[in-house]
Amino acid sequence: MKGIIFTGRPIADAQTFALLPAYLQDFLRAQNGVVAYFGGLHIRGCCPTPAWHSLGAAWNGEFAFWKLYESVQPTDIPFAQDCVGNQFLLRGDAVLFLDTETGEIADLEVDFKHFLFGVEKFPLDALGMEPLRRFQQLGGKLEPGQLLSIYPPVCIQSTTEARQLKPLPVLERLTYLGDLYAQIKGLADGQRVHFSPKASR
Template sequence: MKGIIFQGRPVADAQTFALLPAYLQDFLRAQNGVVAYFGGLHIRGCCQTPAWHNLGAAWNGEQAFWKLYRRVQPTDIPFAQDCVGNQFLLRGDAVLFLDTETGEVADLEVDFKHFLFGIEKFPLDALGMEPLRTFQHQGGVLAPGQLLSVYPPVCIQSATQEPTLKPLPGLERLAYLAAFYAQIKDLPDGQRLQFAPKA
């Protein structure tokens, strides 16, 4: 992987590690999670700290994705995320994509090995890195533990407003996305919205 800005320390959460499939254990044994592509991809590790890197908390903690998003199952492993906080989940051997604004889940039709192969070959497309590339061209830099806030949210069409991009602490960004999803999840497509600007 290129553009590595963070590597996790050796595995420190044996309980979570023991629940993982062998191929993910092998990856985390070699490097216990990583932030690569200058923040374009974050693969979580089995650790206690830093909190934003903690796979066990993302999977089974108070703010676990399956507790917040109706289409995520308790057995789905939220092993990674992109630069804006969308999640990559393992369901069996399949890699799924969770859009954290809308709660939509899509099967990427690849396994973990081919997911890594795809992002190595086509990182910009595979990771949806256009917002990060724009942010970088504006002189911005994402630090480890940060995610990129996009306002207005991507799922809302705005004919007049250019998206505003800014870095936020990752856990704060994920909390905002979950709260946004909770407010719109039962609205029909095309519903007009009016809401106060947030992160």
């Protein structure tokens, strides 16, 4: 992988590690999670700290994705995320994509090995890195433990040029996305919504 800005410390969460499929265990033995492509991809590790890097917390913690999103099952493994906080899940051997604004899930029709292969070959498309590239062109930089905030949200009709980009701590960004999903999940397509200034986070 290119553009590595963080590599996890050695495995320190044996309980979570034991629940993982063999191919993910093999990957994490070599490197216990990583932030690559200058923040474009974050693969979580088996560790209690830092909290933003913890696979165990994302999978079974207080704010686990299956507790927040109706489309996510308790057995889905949230092994990675993109630069804005959308999630990549393992359901069996299939890699799924969770849109964390809308809660919609898409089957990427690849397994873990081919997911990594696609990311290596076509990172911009495979990881939806256009917002990060635009942020970088404006002089921005994501640090380990940060995700890119997009306002207005992508699911709200707006021009690309009008969207504001800024870095936020991972957990703050994911909390915002979960709150957004909870508020809009019952709305019909095309329905008008109003955002307060607080919602711009």
